[in-house]
Amino acid sequence: MTEQTFDAYLYPLVEGKQKFISLIMTGKSPVRSAEDVDEVALSFAEVKMLATGDERFKEKMDLDIQVSKLLVLKQSHLSECYELEDKIIKFYPQEIKAYEEHITAYESDKSLAEQHQPQGEDKFCTMTIGGTTYTEKTDAGERLLAICKETTATKPVSVGNYRGFRMEV
Structure with a gap:
């Protein structure tokens, strides 16, 4: 230059x-x-x-x-x-609502789990699998493993309940 x-x-x-x-x-x-x-x-x-x-x-x-x-x-x-205003007006309220719904769901799960406390020496709560109630952990575990091996469905399939919660494979 x-x-x-x-x-x-x-x-x-x-x-x-x-x-x-x-x-x-x-x-x-x-x-x-x-x-x-x-x-x-x-x-x-x-x-x-x-x-x-x-x-x-x-x-x-x-x-x-x-x-x-x-x-x-x-x-x-x-x-x-403008991006922050948009987040304040739209995004964050939706996030807050979602978290509040999660908190409500967790509180109901906690209360359900407290209603079904484990009993006995091995601290095992009864488990219902395919309509049969199991009081022994090993029997319930074996049956649950067998169902997992048998199931070929691609969508979740309900197999029973444990401590008030539905179990799916």
């Missing part, structure tokens, strides 16, 4: 185009529309400043670059704000 020539104007244009292309290709900029970079044109006064080597022109170009960076940052900030 040669000082005090037209190069001083062309390289920032190429840089601006490259930044524009990079933003579009990487998707880092949330801007939904972009102005054509080629619409930049030199006025005769700017050409004269280039020819004379006026430092104010370089300063103007630097300020233009800073302004464009700030505009991209502003758009990014606004996009992030």
